[in-house]
Amino acid sequence: MKALVLAGGTGSRLRPLTHTSAKQLVPIANKPVLFYGIESLVAAGITDIGIVTGGTAAEIEATVGDGSRFGARVTYLPQGEPLGLAHAVLIARDWLGEDDFVMYLGDNIIVDGIDELVADFHAPRPDARVLLAKVADPCAFGVAELDPEGRVVRLEEKPRAPRSDLALVGVYLFTPVVHRAIRAISPSARGELEITDALQWLVAHDYVVRPTVITGYWKDTGNAADMLEANRCVLESVVPARLGSVDAASELVGRVRVEPGAKIVRSRIVGPAVIGGDSVITDSHIGASTAVGRDCVITGSEVEFSIVLDGSRIDHAGRLEGSLIGRGVEVSGARRAPRAHRLVLADHSKVQLTS
Known part of the structure; x- marks a missing residue:
């Protein structure tokens, strides 16, 4: 056959x-x-x-x-x-x-x-x-x-x-x-x-x-x-693993897979979730049902029930949920945390969010 x-x-x-x-x-x-x-x-x-x-x-x-x-x-x-x-x-x-x-x-x-x-x-x-x-x-x-x-x-x-x-x-x-x-x-x-x-x-x-x-x-x-x-x-069947680095100020809850080279700094990751290789998560909350690709940088943000593709950067963007973020995307936000945003962004997009 x-x-x-x-x-x-x-x-x-x-x-x-x-x-x-x-x-x-x-x-x-x-x-x-x-x-x-x-x-x-x-x-x-x-x-x-x-x-x-x-x-x-x-x-x-x-x-x-x-x-x-x-x-x-x-x-x-x-x-x-x-x-x-x-x-x-x-x-x-x-x-x-x-x-x-x-x-x-x-x-x-x-x-x-x-x-x-x-x-x-x-x-x-x-x-x-x-x-x-x-x-x-x-x-x-x-x-x-x-x-x-x-x-x-x-x-x-x-x-x-x-x-x-x-x-x-x-x-x-x-x-x-x-x-x-x-x-x-x-x-x-x-x-x-x-x-x-x-x-x-x-x-x-x-x-x-x-x-x-x-x-x-x-x-x-x-x-x-x-x-x-x-x-x-x-993601419900993801096999949890700490193959990257997770500092003492961070917390992994449930089935979380941290791929080799990834770094979790002062952050909370709630599974099921996967953090791709060489990505850096700092001062952030990654919620359930989220897949972060390789070489991503997420700082001072909350991301839940989302897909973030390789090479994207999310910087103080408040809370993102139900979002599909393409490759090489840059998302940044104002100082005051906005309400949740729902985004579908093409590769290499640049978006600035305001409250």
Whole structure:
């Protein structure tokens, strides 16, 4: 079995952050989102991985490399334009050959992994298996309708009047018959070849499409709120460690990981949290569910439920919460502590906050 990882999207919902970085490389708990998917595939025994890339191909290739760091072999498959998930399968046709494969969206996180899903596919080997999860707003997803016996009877992409609350999670398993379905469908109204339409074609032509409804944590990290929530969930399993320096006037509470070279000075860190290597936290409070990247400097500030990327500086900025701070950002504040601010800042931004 092979894996096809989709990493060609533009990340429009994460702008302005993705003007300067691939959305699949924005870190969750100080690790790129894309890495979680690759690690899940390898853990499930799938090591032959094709990554579909778009305009950020160079950055993704430089970060992932040949896959050896994951115990995998990676092949890059350029997609000229983002013309739909089924189009990504179409351009990967020669590489996929006649192998079964997993399609994994590179900006999705499934905390429990996909080991059981892959094992369940091998046994009965249906023509396709889809992963489903209950969502509050199914209009934003591909939606599956099941009959009373739990069989897939209908699939629809972003329906105006959803027939169920079961959304297609960004992991699909296919036999080569899906190539026949993709050749048979036409672009949707938005000009894309929809994988949902290919699945519906399989159902309509009596092929076997089996569902698996997951109850564990899944998140499509397509916007800032989802990134922060995914960061919170992943940090719940952080392994505490003091690999940097923590002075006697500082306090670590709960699951806190201080990476090598980091310095905590007269500060309080409340876990779950991670402080990246060579970062310096001085006279500050870092609250729960916060990931601070490498080479950051935080002085005289409070940061909680936030992601701060590499090389950023937060100086007497009062209290920040629910914020996603890009790389090389400078945030400074007035002497009087302001109320909490909520920020989504692109890389290398400069912001001065007043009360």
